[in-house]
Amino acid sequence: MPSSPDFPPVLLLAQRWTGVFFQSSCLKELGLRIQLGHLPRERCSTPRELHPKFVILHTNGIFEIAIDACDCEHALSAGSDKIQLLRAGLFPATDDRPRTAATFEVLDEWMVSTLQAKTTMYDFYKMLEKRTDNAGGCVPNRYNAFIQMSQEYAHLQMLIRGGRGHDSTGMDSTRPGQLAGWENASPDDQYLYIIFLALDACFRLKRRMVSSWAKDPSLSGGWAYFVESPEYREFLMTVTDQKEMSTCSGLAALDYANTKFARGYSATGVGMGVCARHEFIQLNGVGDLQRGERYVAFGICKHGFASLLRHIHHRLRKIISYDIVCQWWKRLKSRLAKLPKLVRLRIVLAICRFVIPKLHIEGHTLLCKVSFSLNLVPGSAQTDGEGIERPWANIGRVASSTGEMGPGSREDTLNNHWAWWNWQKLLGMAERLRTRLDHAKTEYAAQLEAFTTFSTQQETHVLRWRAMVEAFEADGTQKNPYAVEMKALTEAQVLLCLEQEESQRAEAGVPGIHTVSPSSFVAAALEVEDQQWNSKKAGTTAQEINLIALRRDLRRSIRRLRTLQATYTPAVILELAKHQAPEGEQPENEPLFLPSSLSAAQRAVEPVHGLAVIEDQLRDAQCAMSLVLLRNQLMIKARFLLYKRLHARHQGANTRARTLVVRNESKIRLHSEKYQMAHAAKLRLANGDEAKCGWRKLLETDIRCMEDPDDLRKSAVERKKKMDRCLAREDMLRATGELPPLTAEEKEQARRNASENTCEVSWIWTCAGTNGTNDLTFRSR
Structure with missing residues (x-):
C-alpha cells in the first residue's frame, strides 16, 4: 500500500478489529509505505528504505x-535524504542517515506550548x-532526539524571522544582536527621542554545574x-571578588553580592x-x-549594559533605570x-539620566528620592521603571527546566522564550x-485645575521656579529645585535673633523693665x-x-509665669480675678492668657509694646516646623500602609504592622494639632483677618x-463617610474651645473636596503660607 508524502499523518494510528475488540495498530503493520521525492500518488522506480525502524513524532x-x-x-532534483524529509514536512534528527x-x-505545537504555557x-x-x-x-524512546530537533527548529525559526540565509553569505554573516529584531528635533520635541532602559537581575534563573560549552x-x-x-x-576570568560598599539603605541587591550560596x-x-x-x-x-550582583562581574551592569548600547545610537538621549x-x-x-x-565604549553622560524605579525608590534615602526620581526627569511622563519585573514573572516558570540544562541549550531556550x-x-x-x-487624558483633566490654582496662588514665584527647573533639566549638575530646603527659622533661631536685638538696645542705653527680656x-x-499640651497626652499607666x-513642674512654671505677667501684661491679673476656676482644676x-x-x-495698654509681634514670629516658626514634621510623618504613613x-500576612504580622501605623497616626495628630493651635493664635493676633494671618x-x-x-480605591460613599467622621471629630474639638469653629462655607468646601476628587494633592504639600513670602521652601511634584 504505497503512498506519497501527502498522506494525512493524523491517520498514522488506526484501530484494527481482532474479532473480539478494536486494538490500536500502526499503519505500517497494515502495509503503508511513504515515498519521498515524488509527487502525490507517484511511484519511484528504485525506492530506498531509510531505516527499517524509522520513527516519526506527530x-x-x-x-x-x-x-x-x-x-x-529523479534523485538529483529530489535532493539528499535530509532535503527529501524537509520537503515532506518532516524535520530529521540528524543530517547523516536519519532514523527519526x-x-x-x-514542533510548532511544542513551541506554542512551551512559550505560552511554559510546558516543560x-x-x-x-x-x-x-x-x-x-x-x-511499548513506545519508541526518542526523548533526546526530540530535544535536539526542537532546539534546532527554534534556532532556524529565529533565523527566518531575522531574515537570515536568503543571500549568498548565508547564516555565517549574521552579526551579534541581528536576530532580535531625530537628531535635529526641536527642544520641545526631544522627549520623543529618548530611549528608556531598565536594568535588573533575576536570581531564580540559576544553572547548575552540568555539561560544558x-x-x-x-x-x-x-x-x-x-x-x-x-x-x-574570558572577561569574568579577570574579575576577582569585590566588597561593594553602599551609602544607601535598603539595597537588597548589594546584600546578595558576594553571597556564599553559590556552591554547585x-x-x-x-x-x-x-x-x-x-x-x-x-x-x-x-x-x-556570578556570585550575586557584583558590580564588575554582573554582566548587565557593566559588560551587558555596554553590549546592548552597541545597538543604540550614541547621540540618542537615554534614561537608565536600575533599583541600585x-x-x-x-x-x-x-x-x-x-x-x-568588543564592548568598550565611551558613553556621553551629559545626555544620560539615571533613575530608580518608582516602587524601589521608596526604600531609598531622601537624597536618592530627589536625585533619582522619575517624576523629576523631563520626558519621563508616567513611566514607572518597573516594567522589567513583568518579563521576570513570565520567564520564572521555566527556571526549573533551564537550571538543569547545559549552557548552550539554556541560552537558546531562553532566547526563544524572550x-x-x-x-x-x-x-x-x-x-x-x-x-x-x-487614561492620560482623564488624569490630565483631573489635575489641571489643581495645578492652575496652585500656580495662581504662587504667581510671584512661578517665573523664578520655572527658570530653576529648566536650568536643572538642561544640566543635571545645576541646583536641584526639588530638594527639601528648610529656610524657615525654628523657634530657637527666632528667639536668638530677638535676644540679639534686645541686647543691642540695652547696649544703646534703652533700659528694660525686668531682668527677663520680653x-x-x-x-x-x-x-x-507645651508643658500643658504634653500633660494632656497621658494615656497609659506609665x-x-x-x-x-x-x-x-507645671504648677511651678505657671507660678513663675504669673510673676512675669504682672510686669509685662497686667491685664492678665484682671482676667484671672474674673476666672472662676472649678474645684480640683488641673494645671493643664x-x-x-498669652498675648x-x-x-x-x-x-x-501693655507696658512693653511688641509682645504680640514677638509671639507672632514664634508662632510662624511653630507653623513652619509643624508642617515639615507633619509631611514627614505622612510620608512614613504611606510607606507603612504600602508595606502592610x-x-x-496573618494575625501576628498584621497586628505588629497595625501597631506601627497607630503609633505613627498619633504623631500625625500631635503635629497637626500643634499647627492648628499656632494658627489659631496667629488668627487672634490678626483680629480674625485670614489675609493677615499668613497661614491657611x-x-x-x-x-x-x-x-x-487606599483613598483612590474607595467609592464616593466611603469617602463621604470618612469626611463626615473627620468633621465630627473637629466639631468636638471646636466645642471645647481648642479649635475655632468652622463656617458653613468651610464645611461645604471640605465635603466637596472629600467627595469629588481626593486624588488632588493637599495644600500642605504645595505651599507653606499665603502671604507671598514662603518662609518654608518645600517643592514636590
Whole structure:
C-alpha cells in the first residue's frame, strides 16, 4: 500500500478489529509505505528504505513508519535524504542517515506550548507517549532526539524571522544582536527621542554545574539576546571578588553580592536590560550572574549594559533605570572604559539620566528620592521603571527546566522564550498605547485645575521656579529645585535673633523693665503651653505615674509665669480675678492668657509694646516646623500602609504592622494639632483677618498623603463617610474651645473636596503660607 508524502499523518494510528475488540495498530503493520521525492500518488522506480525502524513524532503520538527515499533518475532534483524529509514536512534528527523525524506540526505545537504555557520538554514528550499508548505499551524512546530537533527548529525559526540565509553569505554573516529584531528635533520635541532602559537581575534563573560549552554549545552564539559567551567568559576570568560598599539603605541587591550560596552553580542568576516603557528585551542585553550582583562581574551592569548600547545610537538621549542606580552609576564612565574591546565604549553622560524605579525608590534615602526620581526627569511622563519585573514573572516558570540544562541549550531556550515575549508585546502594543492615552487624558483633566490654582496662588514665584527647573533639566549638575530646603527659622533661631536685638538696645542705653527680656518672657509662656499640651497626652499607666511629676513642674512654671505677667501684661491679673476656676482644676486646663489670648484693647495698654509681634514670629516658626514634621510623618504613613498591604500576612504580622501605623497616626495628630493651635493664635493676633494671618486653616480632610492609594480605591460613599467622621471629630474639638469653629462655607468646601476628587494633592504639600513670602521652601511634584 504505497503512498506519497501527502498522506494525512493524523491517520498514522488506526484501530484494527481482532474479532473480539478494536486494538490500536500502526499503519505500517497494515502495509503503508511513504515515498519521498515524488509527487502525490507517484511511484519511484528504485525506492530506498531509510531505516527499517524509522520513527516519526506527530501531534497524536510516536510511530514507526516504513519510509522510502527516492533513488531513481529523479534523485538529483529530489535532493539528499535530509532535503527529501524537509520537503515532506518532516524535520530529521540528524543530517547523516536519519532514523527519526518530527513533523512540523508537532514542533510548532511544542513551541506554542512551551512559550505560552511554559510546558516543560519532559511533560510535552510524556503527553505524546500517552497519546500513542495510554495503557503502558511499548513506545519508541526518542526523548533526546526530540530535544535536539526542537532546539534546532527554534534556532532556524529565529533565523527566518531575522531574515537570515536568503543571500549568498548565508547564516555565517549574521552579526551579534541581528536576530532580535531625530537628531535635529526641536527642544520641545526631544522627549520623543529618548530611549528608556531598565536594568535588573533575576536570581531564580540559576544553572547548575552540568555539561560544558564544549559538549553543549549554543546554536545562536550571541546572535540574539545573550552577550557573546566566549568574550564574556574570558572577561569574568579577570574579575576577582569585590566588597561593594553602599551609602544607601535598603539595597537588597548589594546584600546578595558576594553571597556564599553559590556552591554547585555555574550561574547564580541572569541580568538583563529591557525597554523600560514597552518591556522589549534588548539585543545582547542579557548576561549570567556570578556570585550575586557584583558590580564588575554582573554582566548587565557593566559588560551587558555596554553590549546592548552597541545597538543604540550614541547621540540618542537615554534614561537608565536600575533599583541600585545610586551606587551603580558611580565611576561608570571609567569602568566602561576598562571593559574588553568588543564592548568598550565611551558613553556621553551629559545626555544620560539615571533613575530608580518608582516602587524601589521608596526604600531609598531622601537624597536618592530627589536625585533619582522619575517624576523629576523631563520626558519621563508616567513611566514607572518597573516594567522589567513583568518579563521576570513570565520567564520564572521555566527556571526549573533551564537550571538543569547545559549552557548552550539554556541560552537558546531562553532566547526563544524572550523572542516570543517580544512578539506578544508587539501584537498588544496598539491596544495598550490607546488605553494609556485615554487614561492620560482623564488624569490630565483631573489635575489641571489643581495645578492652575496652585500656580495662581504662587504667581510671584512661578517665573523664578520655572527658570530653576529648566536650568536643572538642561544640566543635571545645576541646583536641584526639588530638594527639601528648610529656610524657615525654628523657634530657637527666632528667639536668638530677638535676644540679639534686645541686647543691642540695652547696649544703646534703652533700659528694660525686668531682668527677663520680653522675648524670653513670651518664650517662657510658650514653653508652659507645651508643658500643658504634653500633660494632656497621658494615656497609659506609665504615663499616669509620670503625670504627677509633670503636674508638679507645671504648677511651678505657671507660678513663675504669673510673676512675669504682672510686669509685662497686667491685664492678665484682671482676667484671672474674673476666672472662676472649678474645684480640683488641673494645671493643664488652667488658662495661660498669652498675648494672643488678650483683646486688641488689652494689648494696646501693655507696658512693653511688641509682645504680640514677638509671639507672632514664634508662632510662624511653630507653623513652619509643624508642617515639615507633619509631611514627614505622612510620608512614613504611606510607606507603612504600602508595606502592610504587600507583606503583612496573618494575625501576628498584621497586628505588629497595625501597631506601627497607630503609633505613627498619633504623631500625625500631635503635629497637626500643634499647627492648628499656632494658627489659631496667629488668627487672634490678626483680629480674625485670614489675609493677615499668613497661614491657611488646616482641616482634618487636608491631612492626607500626597498620593493615598487606599483613598483612590474607595467609592464616593466611603469617602463621604470618612469626611463626615473627620468633621465630627473637629466639631468636638471646636466645642471645647481648642479649635475655632468652622463656617458653613468651610464645611461645604471640605465635603466637596472629600467627595469629588481626593486624588488632588493637599495644600500642605504645595505651599507653606499665603502671604507671598514662603518662609518654608518645600517643592514636590
